[in-house]
Amino acid sequence: MGLIAVACSNEEITDSSGPTVSSVQISATLPQETPLTRALPIMEGYKLRCILEVWTQGDTPTLKHRQEITALKGEASFVFDFELTETGNYDCLMWADYVAENAKTQNLELDGYTYMHYEDRFYSTTQNLKQVTIKDTKDAGLFNNDACDAFYDKFVLEKAGETYKSTAELARPFSKLIIKEKNLDAYKTCSQMLVSYKVPSGFDVGAEAPLSEESIIEWTRTDMTNTPADDCTLFSNYIFATSNQTSLGNIDLTFTIGDDIRDITIPAGVPIIRNTRIIANGALISDQIFEGDITLSFDFSTDWEKDIDAGDPMEEKPHVGSFYYKDGTWSKEYKGTDDNPAIGIIFALKNDANSTCKDDTKANYPDITFAEEEIQGWVVALQDAIDSQQAIITQELTAEYGINPYEGGKIPDVAGFKNTNIYIAIDASKDTAPITGLKTFKEQNATPKNTSGWYIPAGSQMEELLKVYAQKPSGEVAELTYNIVGSQLKELQNLQQAQLLQAANYWSSSTATSNNKIWPRRFVTSKSESYGNSGTNGKTDCPASLRLILTF
Structure with missing residues (x-):
């Protein structure tokens, strides 16, 4: 016996007296944070349709009702009236x-239920709302078209009596991706663009998640010379997304510039988050391409839940092992020039939860203003500051100097910049070789503005460096097995632009206690099982080499 009888559409409703006996009335509105609830934008050639499906719950759900209605012009709400005689809980999908x-319109059958269907435009809905899919992946209408916007909801209908009345608020299943060219002159030279990339092929309203299958969408744009003079948007697209951040794969672009065909790839990693606009702005048509991630900053909007400024999709994010250049830029692949040579290798990043760099703060660098207004990481210099091992100071230290202790990692110390300034003050009248070497190195090796400049690494900083420089040997070895930083230094050494660490000892600016006295702490870099160990032998002439670092 049938449980549900279909009612009329919004366009046909004339009786507003409310639900009748054994009836259900469900109202649906678009998200309150969008201007659509104040005044639905008139999409020329389109009207807004809403679909409701009611399913039984359990292991084998059955479709009990499907209804499609369209909104009156300029309205953004829907009212569904239908009969449901059996009490119980039902899953409603919209x-x-x-x-x-x-x-x-035509009458279709779904799971034995016949309903009136409006012909789909961008998304195929005829399988059911658990399988809403992109109708045509080569449809030009999927790009630069706000008529591709859509909304959904899932809720439980708890029918306990003869009537039921409720209101549902719909939400977007999308992230909106907007890619812009930052160079207006370059944009004007382009007559045609082909874009192609993978996206989720559909959305499961029941699971409130994109389908696992992916499809390649593509578009050939031929109207670029007809766009407004100040609009450098290359393309925008609505992409099914989750509430947790995921990312797209490569985005392939082909630009036609006169007789020139230029292929560009935006690297994988463009972020996608539901109900969020992702705005990426880069020199895509004109400049060379770099590998890397996207740096995000949040800017809240009154339209969508929030906007994310994805910055330049070609701008490279720093990585451990990136080459660091004189002008304060970096790259994973070596791009040094005579005018802008590499001056170091990035060996730690503050955003790495597993690195002691996360404990570094701006308070350790009084009077230093960093380029990003926050510490990003540490860089090791390409050469030693002194040619041979020397004693860093001719006498033991005292606690009054305020140099931090470093007890084998038990008491971390990342204040190398502060410690170094103390050493310089202590050494003012002694002119020991390491401190003299430090001063000379700083004079001869300029560093970018908005960095700390060169200083002696603290114990935790030295430990972090040796961890990414080489693997700890098992017994004596002829050659260390280099990790990422050691490998990058070796690459530059082969170009006669860098020097590997000597197989000996290196100073830190932290201290250790020996024979009830405080001494500078050294780290072992020999090709043996002692690699990475630290300590002091408690002698006034205890020597070591010196490799400086900077903070950017």
Whole structure:
């Protein structure tokens, strides 16, 4: 026996007296944070359609009702009236999207239930709302078109009596990706663009998640010379997304510039988050391409839940092992020039939860203003500051100097910049070789503005460096097995632009206690099982080499 009887559409409703006996009335509205609830934008050639499906719960759910209605012009709400005679809990799925203003209708059957269907435009809905899919992946209408916007909701209908009345608020299943060219002159030279990339092929309203399958969408844009003079948007697209951040794969672009065909790839990593606009702005048409991630900053909007400024999709994010250049830039692949040579290798990043760099703060660098207004990481110099091992100071230290202790990692110390300034003050009248070497190195090796400049690494900083420089040997070895930083230094050494660490000892600016006295702490870099160990032998002439670092 049938449990549900279909009612009329919004366009046909004339009786507003409310639900009748054994009836259900469900109202649906678009998100309150969007201007659509104040005044629905008139999409020329389109009207807004809403679909409701009611399913039984359990291991084998059954479709009990499906209904499609369209909104009156300029309205952004829907009212569904239908009969449901059996009490119980039901899963209700809703989907609202744009269809053609003159969309054809036909009666279709789904799981034995017959309903009136408006012809789909951008998303196929006829399988059911658990499988809403992109209708045509080569449809030009998927790009630069706000009529691709859509909304959904899932809720439980708890029918305990003869009537039920409720209101549902729909939400977007999308992230909106917007890619812009930052160079207006370059944009004007481009007559055609081909874009291609993978996206989730659909959305499961029941699971409130994108389908696991992916499809390649592509578009050939031929109207670039007809766009407004100040609009450098290359393309925008609505992408099914989760509430947790995920990322796209490579985005392939082909630009036609006169007789020149230029292929560009935006590297994988563009972030995607539901109900968020991702805005990426880069010199895509004109400049060379770099590998790397996207740096995000949040800017809240009154339209979507929030905007994310994805910055330049070609701008490279720093990595451990990146080459660090004289002008304060970096790259994973070596790009040094005579005018802008590499001056170091990035060996630690503050955003790495497993690195002691996370404990570094701006308070350790009084009067230093960093380029990003926050510490990003540490860089090791390409050469030693002194040619041979020397004693860093001719006498033991005292606690009054305020140099931090470093007890084998038990008491971390990342204040190398502060410690170094103390050493310089202590050494003012002694002119020991390491401190003299430090001063000379700083004079001869300029560093970018908005960095700390060169200083002696503290114990935790030295430990972090040796961890990414080489693997700890098992017994004596002829050659260390280099990790990422050691490998990068070796690459530059082969170009006669860098020097590997000597197989000996290196100073830190932290201290250790020996024979009830405080001494500078050294780290072992020999090709043996002692590699990475630290300590002091408690002698006034205890020598070591010196490799400086900077903070950017």
